[in-house]
Amino acid sequence: MKRFSRRQFIEWSAWGTGAVLASPWLGAQSNVLAPPELTIRGGTVIDPASGLHGRRDVMVRDGRIQQVGLAEAGSMGGHVIDATGLLVVPGLVDLHAHVGAPEATLGLPVDTLTAETGVTTCVSAGDVGAPDWAAFQRDVVDQLNTRVLAFLHISNRGLLGFPEPEMLDLADIAVDRAAETVAAHADVLLGIKVREGSAIVGENGLEPLRRAIAAAERAGGGARVMCHIGDAPGALSDLLDLLRPGDILTHCFSGLGNNIVQAGKLLPAAREAQTRGVIFDVGHGGGSFDFAVAEAALDQGLRPHTISSDLHRASIDTPGNPRLPWVMSKFLALGFSLDEVVAMVTTRPAGVIDRIQGLGTLAPGAPADVTLLELVEEPTVFVDTTTKRRAGDRYLRPAGVIRAGRVMV
Ligand SMILES: [Zn+2]
Structure with missing residues (x-):
C-alpha cells in the first residue's frame, strides 16, 4: 500500500489555497474549490496512515475524501454532520x-x-x-x-x-x-x-x-x-x-x-x-x-x-x-x-x-468510507469467550457511518 509522508498529507489538506491538487490515486485532477457534498465538522480525526490525530473537518465529494483540514465556517458545503466530541476514523x-x-x-x-x-x-x-x-x-x-x-x-x-x-x-x-x-x-x-x-x-x-x-x-x-x-x-x-x-x-x-x-x-x-x-x-x-x-x-x-x-x-x-x-x-x-x-x-x-487504493485512510482521493465513534468514558466490564472478566474504563460505540460518501447511519 502506498504511504504518504506527514508533510504531503498536510499539503494535500491545505485549505482554500485555490490550488488544483492531483489526486494521489485517481491520476486525475480534483478541484479543491468545488463545493463539498458532505462536511463532517469538528470531530477528532484519527488517520493512522498519515499519523494524523487532531481536530479536523473532513470534506467529501464524488464519493471520495476531498480534503481534511480546518475549514472556515462559510466554506463548509453540502450536508454538514456535527462530529463535535466524536472520533472520526477511516471506515x-x-x-x-x-x-x-x-x-x-x-x-x-x-x-x-x-x-x-x-x-x-x-x-x-x-x-x-x-x-x-x-x-x-x-x-x-x-x-x-x-x-x-x-x-x-x-x-x-x-x-x-x-x-x-x-x-x-x-x-x-x-x-x-x-x-x-x-x-x-x-x-x-x-x-x-x-x-x-x-x-x-x-x-x-x-x-x-x-x-x-x-x-x-x-x-x-x-x-x-x-x-x-x-x-x-x-x-x-x-x-x-x-x-x-x-x-x-x-x-x-x-x-x-x-x-x-x-x-x-x-x-x-x-x-x-x-x-x-x-x-x-x-x-x-x-x-x-x-x-x-x-x-x-x-x-x-x-x-x-x-x-x-x-x-x-x-x-x-x-x-x-x-x-x-x-x-x-x-x-x-x-x-x-x-x-x-x-x-x-x-x-x-x-x-x-491490498487491492483498493486509499482503503483504510482519509487522505484526499481515498474512498469516502468514514466511521464516527464515541469514546464513552465509564467503568466497563469486558467478558472473553471463556467467561473471564476484565475491567476497563472506556469503550467505543459507533455514532455514524458514511460509505462511499453516502450517510448510512
Ligand atoms: Zn469465522
Whole structure:
C-alpha cells in the first residue's frame, strides 16, 4: 500500500489555497474549490496512515475524501454532520467476518448491522467454496452496500452447512478448481480459508491446510491462506511452521486447548511465524478469544496485527459481544493505545487486503468510507469467550457511518 509522508498529507489538506491538487490515486485532477457534498465538522480525526490525530473537518465529494483540514465556517458545503466530541476514523475494516443472505445459517446480512458495527468493509472468511462462489458473489456480495471481499473456503462445502463439519472428507477439496476461482476473481478473493479444528478435520490432520496452501500457490498473485485454529489437531507448532509470510493465523488468542501459549509459554513457533511475516489476527467470535492467552502472549512480546470480529449468527449474541467496536475496546483495556487500535481495524487490514487504493485512510482521493465513534468514558466490564472478566474504563460505540460518501447511519 502506498504511504504518504506527514508533510504531503498536510499539503494535500491545505485549505482554500485555490490550488488544483492531483489526486494521489485517481491520476486525475480534483478541484479543491468545488463545493463539498458532505462536511463532517469538528470531530477528532484519527488517520493512522498519515499519523494524523487532531481536530479536523473532513470534506467529501464524488464519493471520495476531498480534503481534511480546518475549514472556515462559510466554506463548509453540502450536508454538514456535527462530529463535535466524536472520533472520526477511516471506515472500519473487519478482516474476519461472515456474510450471507438473510436465510443463511452462519453468514449475516451485514448491511443491517452497520449501526452496531461501524463496519464499511468486511471480509467473508470462507462462507462458500468454489462451487457456490458465482452465486454468492452475484446474489450476496454484489447486492450489499458494505464493501465485501472474501476468502474462498478450501472445502467445496464452505460454511453453508454450518455447524456440520466441512472438512471430514478430503474428497470435498478440489485444489485446481479453488485455485482457478481465486485467480479468476482476484479483485475480490484474497485467497483460501481453512479451518483446522479437530472436530472439523477429523482424521485429516493438517492435510486441509497443506491443500489450502497448494491452492493459494497455484492461484498465484500473492493469494493468502487464512487458517482458523482452536483445537487444531496435532502439535500447533507443526501448523504454525506451515504458514507462509503473508498468510493469516486467525483466532490467534483462542483458548480452546491447542493455544499459542502453552504451560504459560509462548510457542517459539508462534514467534518465528510472526517474525517471518505471518499475520496474527484476533477473530474474536463466540469461542475464540481468551484474555489469559492474550495477556500471556502480549507479556511475551507477541502483538496481533489486526483486530477482527468473526461476527456470525452463532457468535453475535454471545456474552463476549464480538461486534468490532467492542472487541477494539477490549484492546484498549489490555493497554493498547487508541491510535494503535484504530490502525488495527483500518490501515492494517487494508494493507492485508491490498487491492483498493486509499482503503483504510482519509487522505484526499481515498474512498469516502468514514466511521464516527464515541469514546464513552465509564467503568466497563469486558467478558472473553471463556467467561473471564476484565475491567476497563472506556469503550467505543459507533455514532455514524458514511460509505462511499453516502450517510448510512
Ligand atoms: Zn469465522
